[in-house]
Amino acid sequence: MRDHGPRTGRDGERPAVRGHGHGPGQHRRPAAVTDGDRPAAPDGHRAAVPDRDRPPLLERGPAHTRTAVPRRPDGAAGALTPAESFDALYAFCAPALVRQTYLLTGRRDLARESVERAFQQAWQRWPEVARDPDPAGWVRSAAYEWALSPWHRLRPHHRHPEPPPSDALDRTLMDTLLHLPPAYRRALVLYDGVGLGLPETAAETEASTRATVNRLAHAREAVAERLPELADPEVLHWRLVELASTERLRAAKPPVVRHAGERRARFWTRAAIAFTVALIGSTALTLHTAPRRYEPPVPPGETVQGVPPPVAPGPLSESERELRAKLRKQPQKGPERLLPQPR
Template sequence: MSQTSRGGDTAPPSTATALPTPKERRRLREALSLSEEQVAEAMGVTKATVKAWETGRSAPRGRKREAYAKLLRGLPDDPAETPAGPTPAPTAHVRPKAADRRAARPPKGPARPEQRLKPAPEPAPDPVPAPEPAPEPVAARGPEPSGLTAEEAFDALYGHAAPGLVHQTYLLTGRRALSREAVEHAFHHAWEHWPEVAVDADPVGWVRAAAYEYALSPWHRLRRTHKHPDAPPTEAGRRALLGALLDLPAPYRRTVLLYDGLGLDLPETAAETEASTPAAANRLLYAHAEIGRRVPELADPEALQRRLATLVAEAPTATLPAARAVRGGSERRTRRLTRAVVGVTAALVCVTALTAVTAPTRYIPDIAPGQTVNGVPVRGGPQKLGEEDVELRDRLRSEPNPGPERLVPTVR
């Protein structure tokens, strides 16, 4: 697949239709205590559509995009729409020592929109000061000064994120081969959708979500190579923690790794796992309780966070193929899929054409099945000879004069 489009080629959206990142949309909605049903009713869409907007699977267009942008800018937490005056208290929960945990996590690409907003202007003498428009996202402003091509940007993302993702996926599954396969599959998928990934504010999170989804698929249990986990580590502490993680259900395991291991906030963790914030919090409480029961020294959440952060920050040892090979594999797979689709389509066209040619042009009634007719006389003629009759006939034909000679007639 030839990738010629880049993230900078996208036309920058207008100020009225600029939208924050999907994770920030969820945070802004929860800041006003609005449910997905209420937003869906206000926008005239379904709840599933609002969930798709907040997970990044789709985005509103046209008038709905403008109305959705106005709805988000109308929340108190958006500084672009906050009138001059005392700053309201933040409603989002920030746990202590979040900066220490985020120091170990890899950079997530361009800064989020709320981190790039300019400071609020000084109060104007007008009674109603006009709000300062929010700037467009960095990914939509055009090419960066570095001027990277699509291939160079993909190779940089692969070299930065792939080794760490393999290590994280191993903590989720306990299978090294599956973790490498999941990361390669995620980057294949990212190259196929590179225009979308290039403009994403968190490209590492995009690839991470794809790798986690593939690694945690229950269908891998049917494969012989990935049916059982690898041998546990020799160190007792690592073996106990990894065993406790693998005994958790997959959504709980993923939630605790994102929150405690990578240091994501609760709304970000809920958005990446496609769950509500209360559901993500309940998963964390259950996971902490189960891990504390299995490993008593990790009963304190802070101790668990430090241990998981240390595990995630370890230097990965996995050997991965080169980024060029990953791109080539993705393009070959796309070509094979395209050829298969074209072949199936051509076969369907041929079958349809053959059916149209050979099909009857008029209605042909079916032949009625046979029926029993009474009153017909029995077929005449000699009866069929039995076995004894046939044997006697053959003897008469082979022995025409079986009697004494004196009784044999003489021909004169």
């Protein structure tokens, strides 16, 4: 894991770049934050955020020199096309960012998906991201936001846990990280994993410095409670690096991510156009079929006064019965009866 953004320390130098190895002797950590920058805890004591002035526990090499990110010449940046600039940023940040996101989620597929979605958003807003003072930080923040979204729990694929790491200590550490609140977990990964300072961690998590210190202190206490050997922040840092490096997490190729982002942008653009056309068509149809003048509603029926209700026929009188019997006796007689005559 390493921080890929051009953040500067308090002394104006760039922080050290994290290595991808499993040992703690490749690079120095970023510049330390002095005690004057740490706010006091509510009880009046200093929060449990250690100083970073001392070197790592095992430092390789005869001299403890700070490794800085190589700067590109001023004229070289203008010679690159947008696609080449994006591919360079992706190749530089994506491998470590996938490992960082894995520590946040514990899911390999979600880690790759979060990084790819973050870079797709960056490609869609590339003019804005390219002018940002910290493009790597912009992408990292977008990836963390997508990875920690609470809506993932509603997806059927994410209802079943993924296989844990094979090592017992790695499983315990990963389980401890996943049981932390998302805000605590993010602050711990940024500060102890990526190596950001307290102001940068607070700014990226959108919290105050005091709240960030308290989150770090509680997160470290939770980790040290289950793994006492990780109470030292330097040991915790290298264990996070080893845990993220043990998994074979590979990011997609930059052209694949760019083309997927372009397809996604085209899809949503066409969907927005189709929705707008449907809305305009329904509005036009409503205007065409709607009445253009006021038509009063038909009033409900009322009872008419003065008309007697219809009466059902009653029993026949004596004369009516005699007439009925006479008609029944002579149905075919009489001159008024027409019968067909044979020829």
